[in-house]
Amino acid sequence: MLSKSLGGKRGSLVAILAIYIGLLLVAYLNSPNLGNFGITVLSGLFQGMLLFLVAAAMSIVFGLMDVLNLAQGAIFMIGAYVAYDAQHPGGVIDLTAVVPNNDVRFIVALALGFGAGALLGFILERVFLRPLYVRPIFQLVLTFGVSLILIELAQIVWGTTPNSWVEMFGVRENFFVLFGQRFSTYRLFVVGFGFVLIIVIGLLLKRTRLGIIIRAGVEDREMVQSLGINVKAVFTLVFTLGCAVAALGGAVAAPFLGAAPSLANTYLLTAIAAVVLGGMGSYYGTAIASLLVGLAVAVAQDATIGTSLGVLPSITPLLLLILVLLVRPSGLFGSSR
Amino acid sequence: MNSLKSFLKRDGWMLFIFIGLLAFPFIVATLTGSSPTGVPRGDRMIMRGESVRWQAVLIEVFILSLLAMSYNLLFGFTGVVSFGHALFFGLSGYIFGILLEYTALDTGLATGLGIVLGIAASGLLGLGIGLATLRLKGVYFAIFTLALAEMAYIFFSRLQLTKAEDGFAIGELPVWLDPTQSRLTFYYITLAVFVVGFLLLRRLMASPTGAVFKAIRENEDRAQSIGFNTLRFKLLSLVIAGMMAGAAGILQVMLNKKVGPEMLGLTYTIDPLLMTIIGGTGTLLGPVIGAAGLHLLDVGLRDQVIALGGASIRIADVWGLILGAIFILVVMVFPYGIVGTYQRWRLKRQHRGDPASAATSRAARRQSG
Amino acid sequence: MNDSAPVLAIENIHTFIGQFHILEGASVAVQQGGITVLLGRNGAGKTTTLKSVMGITPPSQGSIHFRGEPLAGKPSNVIAQMGIGYVPEHRAIFRELTVKENLQIAERKRGDLARRGDLIFDLFPDLKRLYGLPGGNLSGGQQQMLAMARALVPENHLLLIDEPSEGLAPVIIEQLMRAITRLTDHASVLLVEQNFRVASRLANDYVIVDEGQSVASGLIANLVNDDALIQRYLGVA
């Protein structure tokens, strides 16, 4: 069943499982105790979920519209900045007086991040990408340019030094103890939320009319349009939602990662690694690959703490990406070349 | 005699500009009363004065033009998007620098070897990347180059041997080449490399090979179905582009006498892309005009401060944003760039009152084959 | 709209694809409740004519009127919404979608599929059995049936059907022909068909397209006896 929705690639499924088991084994052997192992795994899943939020739409949008949105990382970054700004006193949006409760304000901050992403996505598709569908090479270049502009803008508005999250609020500070280690409730919550989202989006693609249109559009846009469906409007909707979800990812990540210009390119490249590994356009492939890349980064982080190999975590996704492109560019679950 | 006449008619203005560039250091020297070779102090030369300062600016223009022309060969003429052009630029720069600073070779030998190895490595790198990804859809190549450049950037930013993110200085170059000693000579050398690069590119694009490049850009499947091995042509384009960018990187290292990871950074990918698009994608002169325009603008505006409703903004701080805005503007409303727009305008004027000339009717197609 | 006005009137259209001038003056009319067949050699411009109607390759000159309304400048989804169903050549069904989803996606109003289900399964009983299968798993004939069924889901006044019999076995062609004949109770048809025998049995009117121009038209009954015309443009005797 799962293998069918992944394009019937049994071999890929086996390979993925083997990689997962391998990663977990490395993490396990590297950990002095179960608690430490658990922390690595949770951190991997957490990072994987963040990646999924960036990568899922990238993959769907690429499949449907043939646009690889290179601004997706920058939109993640904007989400982080907006959430940070909304949560903390001062800044562009000061909500501390309006919403004094930290927890509630965080929810508002998340919503604002989501909204900012949606707005950016809408403008980007409607104003900038729409005239360029006849010149796809320029679309690629344009999203790249938009990414740079967003990074520049963020630096002008919020400064070049990274903001690290100081505002406290309930969920973020809560933890539970397992195997003698403290686990962040917030991370667990994000991971749980991520799993729910994976399934919800999956059902949306499978069951709703929009989902059917998206899957049909991946195959043959012209035919979908000839059936009376306004494909342009579908493009705008899907692109807008995709950017909103990526920005939400940034907002969700902000309490841990803070807000910094460097988030943009890091998450762009890491998400691309997940998208390519999963097979461009394959939704469940992207989900599985996102978690895998997240886990790989976490394992690398854990393994290299206090060693001179501190670069390894940051180049792990790049290495994965390059490796996949060299060995199997269609990714694990992709079909087309 | 006749051919000279037609040459002058067609290319006379280029010759004129070339002569202008040859005379440039002396013109500036005369106008500003400075020396074109700098000021002697003891047995060394100090690079002071307007003439040498402007020589440096133009040297940068030549280098950037070379880089942009190489980008344009790929992007504009062959239709391949690279987001890692800095790779070629930086790699050859590092190889050249390492040979000079980290080997016991005699300076002259190291320079020669560095040039050869640097350019060869860039070409090989292009070949390798191409073999790995050019078979795939265009985005994969773009992604692969982006990731590879980022890897190289991170790698060299951390590599202690080459002084990590600070990079390392080149202590000594052959005196006749050293821009801090013989800037005028170096000016003519970069000018020569630039002109040779330009002419080679022009020759290439006028040849059957260039025609295939353009056919690939227009429609790769069709080019393939006509019987061209498009992969081989794309590889060729990439190798030539890589070598040209590599040459630019070496000149840059000579000019600054320094190698650092910034040469591998996004800037040296975005700049040529921007210069190409602004000047005119897929035109010979476009990248040159783009490079000259942007760089001169940068030099002229860098230190300007504008007052905006009480706040004063240093142009240098918002330069990235300005570039980005120009970038978007050009892509959206000016997609053929300066040269391309001009060419279309001229073509339209020639064809006025003859609207059918652009289309191919069935009868015309029957005639031609 | 009087009874004799054609459902579809294509008048002297010129269509470009890129810089190529593909249609150089094509005129076609489809009468209410009738079947008009487009005949012509490979590459004559038959498919392009259908695509011009759909607005996929909009004509740059000439006019197309559907039930008296001009189609110029309308995007293809709007043209479809006006009541035109398109069954493209090579059976362009969605291979990754199930038969059910292939039909669902064609709904223009909620409940279209439920309303037309009986008709569809009556015409193409095989589809009932294949309902949950991906379109890509179907045989060529089954895919063609699905493509036609898809055009029947909403209430269309006109169907554009491009070479339905191409590459299919005679038995299947028979079945398709019966279905197309029965379609005319619901919609008029503009049919492209290379198989002259099939075309002559189905259609009322014909238009011959050659080199991008409509060169002859009339009642199909007259064409059947005009060996010279057939020989000249269709290369069959």
Ligand SMILES: Nc1ncnc2c1ncn2[C@@H]1O[C@H](COP(=O)(O)OP(=O)(O)O)[C@@H](O)[C@H]1O
């Ligand atoms: N995308 C295209 N680009 C260039 N020429 C095309 C394209 N599509 C079709 N043509 C040409 O248009 C002509 C008519 O094609 P078509 O309408 O498909 O013919 P038919 O359906 O009658 O066989 C053919 O000569 C074909 O080569």
Ligand SMILES: [Mg+2]
């Ligand atoms: Mg056809």
